[in-house]
Amino acid sequence: MDLQIALLLGQDGIVNGAIYGLMALALVLVFSVTRVIFIPQGEFVAFGALTMAMMQGGRIPATLWLLVGMAAVVLVVEAVRFQRGSPVNWFATAVWCLVLPAFAAALVLGLRPTSLGMQAITTLLLITPMGPLLYRLAFRPLADATVLMLLIVSVALHGVLVGLGLLFFGAEGSRTPPFSEARFDLGGIPVSGQSLVVLGVTLALVMLLFLFFGRSMVGKALRATAINRVGARLMGIPTELSGDVSFALAALIGAISGLLIAPLTTVYYDTGFLIGLKGFVAAIVGGLASYPMALAGALIVGQLEAFASFWASAYKEVLVFTLIVPVLWWRSLSSRHVEDEE
Amino acid sequence: MNAPLKTDMAVGTQDAGTSRGIVTRTQLTLAAVALLALCWGFLPDFTVVMLCYIGLYAIVAAGLVMLTGVGGMTSFGQAAFVGTGAYATAWICTAPASVQALSGIVGMAGLPWVGLALGLVITFAVASGLGSVTLKLSGHYLPLCTIAWGLSLYYLFGNMQFLGGQTGISGVPPLVVAGFSLASPRAIGVLIWAVLLVSLWLLHNLLDSREGRAIRALKGGRVMAESMGVDTARYRIKLFVLAALLAALSGWLYAHLQRFVSPTPFNLNIGIEYLFMAVVGGAGHLWGAVLGATLITLLKEKLQDVLPSLLGTSGNFEVIVFGLLMVFVLQRFADGLWPTLQGMSDRWLRREAPRAVRQATALAQRTLPAPGTLLLQARHVTKRFGGLIANNNVSMEVKAGEVHALIGPNGAGKSTFFNMISGVDDATEGEVRLMDQPMLRSPSRAFARLGLARTFQHVRLLGQRSVVENVALGAHQRAQRGWIASMLRLDRAEEAALLAEARRQIERCGLGAHADAPAASLALGQQRIVEIARALAGQPAVLLLDEPAAGLRHLEKKALADLLRQLRAEGLGILVVEHDMEFVMNLADRITVLEFGTVIAEGTPAQVQNNQRVLDAYLGGSDDDLPAATGPATAAAAATTPQGATA
Numbered sequence: 001m002d003l004q005i006a007l008l009l010g011q012d013g014i015v016n017g018a019i020y021g022l023m024a025l026a027l028v029l030v031f032s033v034t035r036v037i038f039i040p041q042g043e044f045v046a047f048g049a050l051t052m053a054m055m056q057g058g059r060i061p062a063t064l065w066l067l068v069g070m071a072a073v074v075l076v077v078e079a080v081r082f083q084r085g086s087p088v089n090w091f092a093t094a095v096w097c098l099v100l101p102a103f104a105a106a107l108v109l110g111l112r113p114t115s116l117g118m119q120a121i122t123t124l125l126l127i128t129p130m131g132p133l134l135y136r137l138a139f140r141p142l143a144d145a146t147v148l149m150l151l152i153v154s155v156a157l158h159g160v161l162v163g164l165g166l167l168f169f170g171a172e173g174s175r176t177p178p179f180s181e182a183r184f185d186l187g188g189i190p191v192s193g194q195s196l197v198v199l200g201v202t203l204a205l206v207m208l209l210f211l212f213f214g215r216s217m218v219g220k221a222l223r224a225t226a227i228n229r230v231g232a233r234l235m236g237i238p239t240e241l242s243g244d245v246s247f248a249l250a251a252l253i254g255a256i257s258g259l260l261i262a263p264l265t266t267v268y269y270d271t272g273f274l275i276g277l278k279g280f281v282a283a284i285v286g287g288l289a290s291y292p293m294a295l296a297g298a299l300i301v302g303q304l305e306a307f308a309s310f311w312a313s314a315y316k317e318v319l320v321f322t323l324i325v326p327v328l329w330w331r332s333l334s335s336r337h338v339e340d341e342e
Numbered sequence: 343m344n345a346p347l348k349t350d351m352a353v354g355t356q357d358a359g360t361s362r363g364i365v366t367r368t369q370l371t372l373a374a375v376a377l378l379a380l381c382w383g384f385l386p387d388f389t390v391v392m393l394c395y396i397g398l399y400a401i402v403a404a405g406l407v408m409l410t411g412v413g414g415m416t417s418f419g420q421a422a423f424v425g426t427g428a429y430a431t432a433w434i435c436t437a438p439a440s441v442q443a444l445s446g447i448v449g450m451a452g453l454p455w456v457g458l459a460l461g462l463v464i465t466f467a468v469a470s471g472l473g474s475v476t477l478k479l480s481g482h483y484l485p486l487c488t489i490a491w492g493l494s495l496y497y498l499f500g501n502m503q504f505l506g507g508q509t510g511i512s513g514v515p516p517l518v519v520a521g522f523s524l525a526s527p528r529a530i531g532v533l534i535w536a537v538l539l540v541s542l543w544l545l546h547n548l549l550d551s552r553e554g555r556a557i558r559a560l561k562g563g564r565v566m567a568e569s570m571g572v573d574t575a576r577y578r579i580k581l582f583v584l585a586a587l588l589a590a591l592s593g594w595l596y597a598h599l600q601r602f603v604s605p606t607p608f609n610l611n612i613g614i615e616y617l618f619m620a621v622v623g624g625a626g627h628l629w630g631a632v633l634g635a636t637l638i639t640l641l642k643e644k645l646q647d648v649l650p651s652l653l654g655t656s657g658n659f660e661v662i663v664f665g666l667l668m669v670f671v672l673q674r675f676a677d678g679l680w681p682t683l684q685g686m687s688d689r690w691l692r693r694e695a696p697r698a699v700r701q702a703t704a705l706a707q708r709t710l711p712a713p714g715t716l717l718l719q720a721r722h723v724t725k726r727f728g729g730l731i732a733n734n735n736v737s738m739e740v741k742a743g744e745v746h747a748l749i750g751p752n753g754a755g756k757s758t759f760f761n762m763i764s765g766v767d768d769a770t771e772g773e774v775r776l777m778d779q780p781m782l783r784s785p786s787r788a789f790a791r792l793g794l795a796r797t798f799q800h801v802r803l804l805g806q807r808s809v810v811e812n813v814a815l816g817a818h819q820r821a822q823r824g825w826i827a828s829m830l831r832l833d834r835a836e837e838a839a840l841l842a843e844a845r846r847q848i849e850r851c852g853l854g855a856h857a858d859a860p861a862a863s864l865a866l867g868q869q870r871i872v873e874i875a876r877a878l879a880g881q882p883a884v885l886l887l888d889e890p891a892a893g894l895r896h897l898e899k900k901a902l903a904d905l906l907r908q909l910r911a912e913g914l915g916i917l918v919v920e921h922d923m924e925f926v927m928n929l930a931d932r933i934t935v936l937e938f939g940t941v942i943a944e945g946t947p948a949q950v951q952n953n954q955r956v957l958d959a960y961l962g963g964s965d966d967d968l969p970a971a972t973g974p975a976t977a978a979a980a981a982t983t984p985q986g987a988t989a
Contacts, residue, residue, distance in 0.1 A: 037482055039489075141673045147482045148416055152621060153672055155418060155614055160665035166657045277493070280486065314501040321490035325475055328487060332478040 007189045009306040015195045017302020018202040022257045023279020024294035026250040031288045032226035033246040035147050036139050039154040042276020043161040044127055044254025046269055049262035052123045053174035062168035063126050064108050070133040071097040092244055100129040124255050131251030132244040143239060165269035178263035198260045218245055281324050287331060363692040391527045394599055396635050397534040401592040403619040403631035404541055405585030411625030413581045414561030415481055419488030420616045422495035423586040425608025426465050427593025431457025432511040432603045451518040454598060461590045469586035473579035492610040499605035510604025517598045530599050542628050544829040551828035551837055555815045557581060558804055565766055566802035571790035571819035618664050622671050624678025633680050702839035705820040708793055708881050710913040713743030717884045717915040718763060723772035725758050732758040734939045740884055740915040745906060747918045747926045750936035751959055756919045764796050764886055765789040791819060795882035797873035799889050805862030809872050812861050814844035816879035847875040852901055867893035885916045891925045903929050
């Protein structure tokens with residue numbers, strides 16, 4: 001291997017690492033706020049990418065029907081809860097179940113967007129509300145369950161979503177045109193515009209999240225919930241709000257990642273799972289708690305994968321996933337006493 | 343963990359006394375097994391094949407039941423362990439190199455047994471490796487690790503040319519047992535079901551023993567289990583390895599049933615399906631594994647017929663239904679379907695007659711130190727959490743034959759101190775000595791071994807288990823029979839001694855009437871007494887009680903005080919954290935008062951009651967004691983007092 005190849009691989013690793021970093025951020029966010037280890041995070045990536053691809057193929061993305069179906073079920077569930085005397089936040093419910101799906105439906109069925117930008121926005125509108133809807137259907141009834149129980153539900157949901165993905169998008173993969181066709185030459189290394197788009201969007205998202213958590217009231221409420229769930233609830237931060245918002249952000253981040261990665265690689269209905277899991281390996285580097293460490297982990301995962309694909313391409317996935325073992329070993333060095341589960 | 347324990351009425355109806363049925367549960371089980379055995383020769387071929395698969399899956403699911411429902415862990419990678427077992431024997435039996443090297447020694451018929459051994463050894467190594475990497479971390483890291491392992495192994499199988507890559511290995515020979523070839527499903531099915539039933543019997547025995555109680559305690563929070571002297575990390579690894587070995591065993595049988603192995607049946611999705619079986623069937627019940635395996639296998643068969651034609655395309659769509667089913671079961675029947683069935687059948691089943699008590703062996707006895715001996719000593723203990731000093735230079739000691747009370751307003755640092763002298767947490771500075779041994783950085787179980795027993799401020803009992811089982815857990819380290827002995831029921835004499843000791847302590851604490859009731863069905867105050875009985879079952883020299891009188895009624899408090907006096911007379915050293923002043927003042931020999939993490943007074947009850955600083959701390963003090971100060975300083979002093987007054 002010469003320097004040129006090393007630089008190329010490094011560039012690959014950074015771009016993929018950026019996507020894994022986004023995954024890791026979403027996973028840390030969801031886990032710290034709701035204790036859900038969100039295995040289906042990667043499915044949002046596949047759904048985002050394939051929804052976009054379907055629209056570009058001139059078809060109506062089947063995710064629309066999924067969204068409408070989920071929204072209808074959630075409305076029924078909320079009505080039943082209301083009947084039984086549980087407090088229901090109708091405003092938030094209306095946003096997730098009516099307003100956003102209506103917008104998305106209007107865009108898909110009415111406007112039939114043709115520009116890349118509008119298609120991307122439509123995709124985000126279709127995927128983002130699925131986060132809070134999933135939360136309300138699957139996780140909210142189990143808000144007091146153990147982390148382990150929530151993890152099992154999460155894995156079950158992953159199964160459901162992958163199955164639905166196969167049903168909606170079929171077994172063939174898709175690729176979408178890049179957001180930027182530009183090509184640069186950086187000291188003899190070709191750099192594609194799409195790579196720069198990936199990096200730029202990732203950095204912008206990280207900055208936005210940073211501002212969101214540092215400045216906005218909702219962001220601070222989420223942080224408070226992550227630090228002390230009961231305390232936050234006593235201070236009047238509804239559990240429901242934190243669940244809704246963190247899952248919406250996770251879905252949004254997932255869909256954006258899908259849009260970013262679809263021009264770089266062929267996305268199949270089950271591609272998201274592997275992407276999400278690599279995000280997990282990164283998030284575990286940060287102990288499922290630290291955002292900066294998770295991002296650092298994502299870069300390591302990206303680089304490891306890139307170089308592994310050069311030296312031992314058949315064992316690329318094996319190497320990436322077994323990275324989790326030394327990482328966990330390293331983390332266990334720092335904890336001496338047994339931890340008590342919640 | 344700190345939430346009040348829920349009462350599970352389905353479990354709590356043991357005293358109902360409605361034993362109208364004709365058969366007991368054991369008899370019914372035996373009858374079902376006998377029926378299956380009688381029918382086996384006449385069942386249609388297809389049914390036999392299905393039963394073979396159900397048996398194979400149930401073996402794996404039984405391991406997951408132990409792991410998930412009993413031990414509070416889980417694994418998504420069991421399919422990979424099944425694969426390890428299957429590939430090990432397939433390779434040994436077919437690879438020219440191994441056949442050449444081994445057939446001369448063990449003969450062709452012996453090869454599968456070498457394969458079994460290899461599969462079990464590899465599985466043992468991998469499972470203990472994965473277990474030990476994650477053992478100190480929170481419970482969710484192990485399952486995450488198993489996802490990675492499940493995926494990695496699938497890719498490894500698919501890429502290793504000597505294992506046939508994606509095409510796999512064909513031509514695996516059938517098993518030959520004592521000259522009989524188990525080539526047909528009907529023949530090997532007998533072996534599969536024999537293995538399953540024997541495994542269930544062994545696991546059932548394991549759960550019904552001292553070791554089983556320790557395994558169940560893992561789910562009740564590791565701090566509690568450690569305080570009972572259970573090495574939770576070791577038990578977790580052992581349990582994980584046990585589940586993995588069962589999976590590998592199932593894989594070995596699978597390879598010789600199918601006579602062909604390829605990577606697909608061992609991928610992560612199948613690993614998840616195994617977990618579905620355990621959870622849907624009832625993750626806390628061994629027979630739930632069989633129920634779950636049956637349901638999921640039959641359902642999968644049906645769905646694979648129906649769904650593709652319904653949806654118009656072919657594909658792995660049953661996972662949608664399984665996933666939804668799983669979410670539904672977890673939301674509505676968190677314990678799975680088996681307990682529901684069990685609850686329904688209770689009405690017409692006769693209760694098991696209690697077994698005849700065998701001759702009990704003697705448990706390990708501790709000779710208590712002479713009264714006045716220094717038992718527990720904390721010297722200049724300081725604990726910082728970041729910038730917050732929870733304990734500042736605290737020193738105190740507990741001697742044999744005295745009751746020492748630790749009091750102080752809320753937030754004074756009593757619980758932190760309690761954690762440091764029981765091994766739950768480490769002091770930042772200072773020294774803790776127990777039985778004259780330095781205990782710096784020792785785990786709770788080392789404290790327990792030296793004779794320290796404790797109760798918890800927030801009750802930590804296994805709510806669904808009976809009081810006697812909870813208390814017997816306290817005597818864990820007075821016996822030593824291990825897992826194998828428990829599985830083979832070689833521990834019965836020791837077990838009888840443990841249960842007898844537990845009943846003795848329950849009687850002594852005045853809860854004899856509730857000994858067989860589920861712990862969660864007792865009132866909170868009584869649950870605290872159960873914790874004391876559990877601590878006493880360990881025959882401690884030092885007893886740490888965290889707010890034992892909270893939630894007790896007047897007469898119960900009096901009974902508790904009498905019990906503690908009696909224990910003191912026997913020579914125990916007792917440290918009590920308590921808010922009830924009347925209780926403390928009438929009982930304690932010495933009292934230490936903490937405020938804001940610092941010792942503000944120490945002495946006999948009379949001395950402490952007359953100490954001005956104590957009065958200030960508890961009664962809100964008066965500004966008269968403060969040096970005459972103007973405006974802001976007085977206001978600040980006034981602002982600090984209400985905190986003390988809330989005690």
